[in-house]
Amino acid sequence: MTKASPGTDPTGGRPVVPSRGALRPLGLGEVRVVDGFWATRQRVNGGATLDHGRSWMDKLGWTGNFTAARAGAGEVDRRGREFSDSEVYKLVEAMSWEVGRTASTDRDREVAELTELIALAQAPDGYLGTAFGGPGQRPRHSDLASGHELYCTGHLLQAAVARTRTGGAGPLLDIARRAADHVCDTFGPDGTWGICGHPNIEPALVELARLTGEQRYLDQAGLFVRRRGHRSLPQHHFGWAYYSDDVPVRDATVLRGHAVRALYLACGAVDVAVETGDDDLLAAVAAQFDRTLARRTHLTGGMGSRHMDEAFGEDFVLPPDRAYSETCAGVAAVMLAWRLLLATGVSRYADVIERILYNVVATAVSDDGRAFFYANTLHQRVRTVDVPTDEQQLGFGGGPRAPWFEVSCCLPNVARLLASLSAYLVTADDEGLRIHQYADADVDTRLPDGRRVALRMRTGYPDDGVVTVRVTATDGGGFPLTLRVPEWATGAVLVTPAGRRPAPPGPVTVRHAFVVGDEVRLELPLRPRFTHPDPRVDAVRGCVAVERGPVVYCAEALADEDLDTLRVDPGSLPVDVDGGVLVRARFTAPGERAWPYGPTPRRAPGAPLTGLRLLPYHRWARRGPATMRVWLPVT
Amino acid sequence: MTKASPGTDPTGGRPVVPSRGALRPLGLGEVRVVDGFWATRQRVNGGATLDHGRSWMDKLGWTGNFTAARAGAGEVDRRGREFSDSEVYKLVEAMSWEVGRTASTDRDREVAELTELIALAQAPDGYLGTAFGGPGQRPRHSDLASGHELYCTGHLLQAAVARTRTGGAGPLLDIARRAADHVCDTFGPDGTWGICGHPNIEPALVELARLTGEQRYLDQAGLFVRRRGHRSLPQHHFGWAYYSDDVPVRDATVLRGHAVRALYLACGAVDVAVETGDDDLLAAVAAQFDRTLARRTHLTGGMGSRHMDEAFGEDFVLPPDRAYSETCAGVAAVMLAWRLLLATGVSRYADVIERILYNVVATAVSDDGRAFFYANTLHQRVRTVDVPTDEQQLGFGGGPRAPWFEVSCCLPNVARLLASLSAYLVTADDEGLRIHQYADADVDTRLPDGRRVALRMRTGYPDDGVVTVRVTATDGGGFPLTLRVPEWATGAVLVTPAGRRPAPPGPVTVRHAFVVGDEVRLELPLRPRFTHPDPRVDAVRGCVAVERGPVVYCAEALADEDLDTLRVDPGSLPVDVDGGVLVRARFTAPGERAWPYGPTPRRAPGAPLTGLRLLPYHRWARRGPATMRVWLPVT
Structure with missing residues (x-):
């Protein structure tokens, strides 16, 4: 390796500084x-x-x-x-x-x-x-x-x-x-x-x-x-x-x-x-x-x-x-x-x-x-305890x-x-910049060829899927700007100074002679969606999860609802509601039996479907003792 | 308690000798x-x-x-x-x-x-x-x-x-x-x-x-x-x-x-x-x-x-x-x-x-x-190791x-x-005897009133469901003989000196003035059967097990079959075959994906159903390194 005299990193510090690699x-x-x-x-x-x-x-x-x-x-x-x-x-x-x-x-x-x-x-x-x-x-x-x-x-x-x-x-x-x-x-x-x-x-x-x-x-x-x-x-x-x-x-x-x-x-x-x-x-x-x-x-x-x-x-x-x-x-x-x-x-x-x-x-x-x-x-099957x-x-x-x-x-x-x-959040590549994670962030760096570029990224992510990247400083000339379209984001759209175009999952690159004020806008569709597991994951067979953008959702019960009797209707798509996602579901408690295995499938009495509000998984156990489940059995 | 001078138990020894109780x-x-x-x-x-x-x-x-x-x-x-x-x-x-x-x-x-x-x-x-x-x-x-x-x-x-x-x-x-x-x-x-x-x-x-x-x-x-x-x-x-x-x-x-x-x-x-x-x-x-x-x-x-x-x-x-x-x-x-x-x-x-x-x-x-x-x-998902x-x-x-x-x-x-x-295996009750477990066993005891009774129980249980109990010695007079019909045994029949009668699950009692040579025969139906779990047992949702009499069965693979892709047809009842039970099943390997969760249920390509031989769970891992599963996902 090259002998160096270590001092403050001019980039302001990075945990990992490989001497080679794609980015x-x-x-x-x-x-x-x-x-x-x-x-x-x-x-x-x-x-x-x-x-x-x-x-x-x-x-x-x-x-x-x-x-x-x-x-x-x-x-x-x-x-x-x-x-x-x-x-x-x-x-x-x-x-x-x-x-x-x-x-x-x-x-x-x-x-x-x-x-x-x-x-x-x-x-x-x-x-x-x-x-x-x-x-x-x-x-x-x-x-x-x-x-x-x-x-x-x-x-x-x-x-x-x-x-x-x-x-x-x-x-x-x-x-x-x-x-x-x-x-x-x-x-x-x-x-x-x-x-x-x-x-x-x-x-x-x-x-x-x-x-x-x-x-x-x-x-x-x-x-x-x-x-x-x-x-x-x-x-x-x-x-x-x-x-x-x-x-x-x-x-x-x-x-x-x-x-x-x-x-x-x-x-x-x-x-x-x-x-x-x-x-x-x-x-x-x-x-x-x-x-x-x-x-x-x-x-x-x-x-x-x-x-x-x-x-x-x-x-x-x-x-x-x-x-x-x-x-x-x-x-x-x-x-x-x-x-x-x-x-x-x-x-x-x-x-x-x-x-x-x-x-x-x-x-x-x-x-x-x-x-x-x-x-x-x-x-979480048993309610969480009070403050330990x-x-x-x-x-x-x-x-x-x-x-x-x-x-x-x-x-x-x-x-x-x-x-x-x-x-x-952001790396350079051979010629330009790549944005990997979306946040309200200001970028000020130099391209591999030494030219300065500053960007202002603004977004309501992960609640909102629109990400705007505005050029706030440039030494001029073109460079490629690459944004990541996440795997789940089917139907994303990229809006550039050159127009509007579909952006399939994966990296999407805009090559442009950016000037100050130019904007690139990525519109990620954040509809809540059902997610199905690989059938080899035994533990969640017959279940769906709900995701919205990168966020996994969960059902949380603070009171007496028994989440283990929850059944979600997979035919009704989940929809956004204030502060969460709504699915159609019912609670169907099977009767008690002395032995939990028997000759016929146990069908619980059909309760009417109602709306059940899910919350982001990362928000669970913040409102008091709760039970919770991410994977939801379907009706 | 009564002071006693402990010596050899005249019954030949019992692990538990309560001083009171039903039996x-x-x-x-x-x-x-x-x-x-x-x-x-x-x-x-x-x-x-x-x-x-x-x-x-x-x-x-x-x-x-x-x-x-x-x-x-x-x-x-x-x-x-x-x-x-x-x-x-x-x-x-x-x-x-x-x-x-x-x-x-x-x-x-x-x-x-x-x-x-x-x-x-x-x-x-x-x-x-x-x-x-x-x-x-x-x-x-x-x-x-x-x-x-x-x-x-x-x-x-x-x-x-x-x-x-x-x-x-x-x-x-x-x-x-x-x-x-x-x-x-x-x-x-x-x-x-x-x-x-x-x-x-x-x-x-x-x-x-x-x-x-x-x-x-x-x-x-x-x-x-x-x-x-x-x-x-x-x-x-x-x-x-x-x-x-x-x-x-x-x-x-x-x-x-x-x-x-x-x-x-x-x-x-x-x-x-x-x-x-x-x-x-x-x-x-x-x-x-x-x-x-x-x-x-x-x-x-x-x-x-x-x-x-x-x-x-x-x-x-x-x-x-x-x-x-x-x-x-x-x-x-x-x-x-x-x-x-x-x-x-x-x-x-x-x-x-x-x-x-x-x-x-x-x-x-x-x-x-x-x-x-x-x-x-x-x-057992990963093959068992060789002899440790x-x-x-x-x-x-x-x-x-x-x-x-x-x-x-x-x-x-x-x-x-x-x-x-x-x-x-056997207890006395207030007046007579109760047989709880079936085996080739000889019983020689005294009734609560002091009369001697000897029984010879013969059976091919658990392979065969016929249990014969013959009176081989008696001091004469009647006594109740109770046999246990297991919970799973619907359609059992009891044949006594007085005739043939249905025997529903639970204890079934024959009151008779038995003489030497009298026989009581219990016929337990040992058809293999599908067993379904309580829907709250998340881990086996969408699965059946196979039981036959008191014996739980399992699928075991010694070679390359991937039991985690096994799907059993719940519409075809399991049947007895030599040395096991046959179910209709297919292996349906889903294609590989980089991420095991996705927007649509994964349906594996439909392979033809074939017969799959199950063996008693207690026989598993006796033929060499193997994978095994008791709960079988259904098609």
Whole structure:
């Protein structure tokens, strides 16, 4: 790699900066979300979630662990699970992106202060981790399978990358480099042949290599990716698939095992493939993700079927009941889809990102930004409980959203994504710009040939399907502007200075010598629609879901309606009503029987069809204790 | 209770001997299974499973723990999980019933030898447990929630009851009494207000009270039952429901949480209710079990939906995929249904026992009796693996059956049930006899008024539906003979000395002055039939199952057929064919799509219907690696 002197990223900072690929991402300084759906969430994230996370980490002693480690306290005074350091790092990463987004000096000072705290715990040889190696603790790297040491280091590196790209090189980068050097010294070609039970160090090392130009970090990431899949970790109770150590990355055909582990590893593999020109590896991971999308993904874009091992199910095992769909898996899937989009330019990866953003990320966070779903079920049969106490552990989905969890990765993970979200909206391609996600956003960047272009995107999306992109600055001359027509958007229309034309799903490009004031308008049809599942998804046979644009809808009951007796008339198309979507449905309670299986199909007495109002899935469990279902049995 | 001098039970031994109730159980000496379906399994159990279990427990050091405890080895030399003592006790219980069944002197010596081993570990104050209280171990009763100490003691007591009823009072009874006295001293009215995280001590104490006449044991069991449900145990990660400590036993409406825990507790509650005349408590538990059967039980009678917490799901959450249906929950449900049958005389509890025996117990054991399912899934999507290695832990269902598990409760649990099975077939009632389960069995007992009666029951059940009961000895005079017509058996016919008459589902009674040679014949129609699920069981909507008599059938694929594309024609009734049942079906693979959800229902191309042979569910995974499904989507 080219040696570089890392400083503030002139784009304002981007989480992923591949040195090659179909698309070049724009940064936080080039794309700003100014209003609408995501601006609200970014404000809440910056104004509440980051402080909320900080106060919990202080209260629980997770930040204090760094001071205690410096004091040599060892295990006696250590608080939290073995991976609690990583939550602090993720929070620092989120705060760093927030500095990039808002230029907040308070937040900048907070990152500096947390950096000083973290620095306390770094050993002279560069090792950094508060859970191992101290008095009364297990030796460093003595439990690669479950110890999460390299996982934590990965989050440290990602925090340092964010900090450097938004604030310039500084002490956190020094800390990260020394930690990364220690990893390379320990696990390099001449070191221990080890991998971490929880992948994450892989994409982190590549990104640090991209930032610093340090070839050694990239090589180490490549080593870690190549070592995976040879059952070198101890056999896990859930099998080697749990940590993707069952089959080499290059040979696997689908993502499997623990969803977040599998997705982080895939991110690292794409990063390595891109930086080393390993097209076979890239194609392998893309095929794995494609099959995962085709067979192992919930309608919401959520990934992971199983609570027990937080894992992907087998193909088409996607029961809505107790759907795991972990919030962190949503974040990780956005990270992977984004890398594949940048590498390949294939528009449907942006479709996937959109689906996850509106139906997992937006669902996971409470309106005040201080409570979260860890898991995102698609069917809540028993009414959610009242506000949980602080002490209550709610690790199994089912609302309401909780302020904290014993394992609280979802909170800072969503926070880092939301703070950096504007970097996921627009890219450059060979000649022009591509808009992947629609929001009220201002774009100000330079084309590959150096010409400046500024755009003002305005939309009521996802409530309204009209997206207007106005050119607000240009150095003149033509360039291609590409917009994404989502897969569901049949009948979309594109209006350009040259006229009006149909826009089929996929990328649609306008080539024009734009002048200031020129507008491109995309009209996406946002009629609510029924969606039918693949017949191999046993759990939702005989059901439809309702979607409108990228948003999945659900039935929610706050009172006594038994949603499990709901039957929707598939012959009456769903229609828009104020604040939701109306379907024709009835409640048809079958009589009670002593044994739920019998010689004849059970037909419930026919109640009259009435209108049933559905609400966006991401809005559920916000009005009080509720039951809910996404998949609706048909009459 | 009446003080008694326990000796060999004149009936030959029974697991449950209530002092009151609608029915009086017959013992191993009064009912002998001589041939057919269960005789085969009893032979394999006695000839292979018991030795298999013993050799594993020796190899893994679980038996050696008792010697090591005597030597004061403490934690250093202790092997296995904290509840491994209970497996040894369960094996001793199984061997004791086997002594009752076969009068084997070898097995009798083995029980005596194991008793000497167990005795080594008993402390002077009566405490017996190898996992707590020794050097380097946690103090006794310092972890009631997870330590399983009282659970283990319960199994010790049950072993001693079995030993005493089949072999007479002896050292194992002395050991058990001293252990039970220690429990009463420690947890009695003046002792610690504690309960065990895993119920089992409750039914065990009642049975020891029944054996010995010791009121104190019954009182202690009642105390434990009353203490449960007040959240006195620490909050479990899975909630207090995990160990049924969320709601008092008397107030609960359904079984919930960890299935085996809930079922053992319910057994103890019924026992306490029966012995104390607490009809409200009895009615409460019966109602809980009835609702559990109506809403939380798989078609096979299997209980438990969830792997994660080995727990019942919510009402109607019964996905076949990863159905947990733990083998031990099957055994425990037989125990509970048997207690309720004895207490109430309600025939459908015998229906439940039959269902579980043929579809859970018979499924769990390999033909050679040396391998077991821990969990009994109803849908295997990915082919089962080849024979697992000894070291391989297979805790999650999916075949083939494994020779051992880290937690290997299923093996001795099934073994104790099979060894004592003949005690579950026939009872006396106020005047006569009731036959609950059909098998080739010889009965020789006395009526409540003291007259001797002997019966010879012969049948090809469950393959054939004709059951013949011939009177082979009688002291003369009439008595009522009651047979059970299962719920599914519409059109059954009863042929008696008085003629032929229809026999509707439920108990059917013949009152006759039987003489030797008289026959009663029950003709149960064993046509294969389609079974439809309650529409609230989301996971099997649009599916049928096939049953024949008490046996659930399944589709099994050894080769490349994709059972997930199978569609059965519900218009063509299933028919008997050699070795199975034939349905009309087609395989209709839908084309591949990048996203499994779309705007139109996916209709697969219509392949011609052909005959598909189903096999009994309990026969699956015996012919090699296979996929399998019980619930079959219809065309």
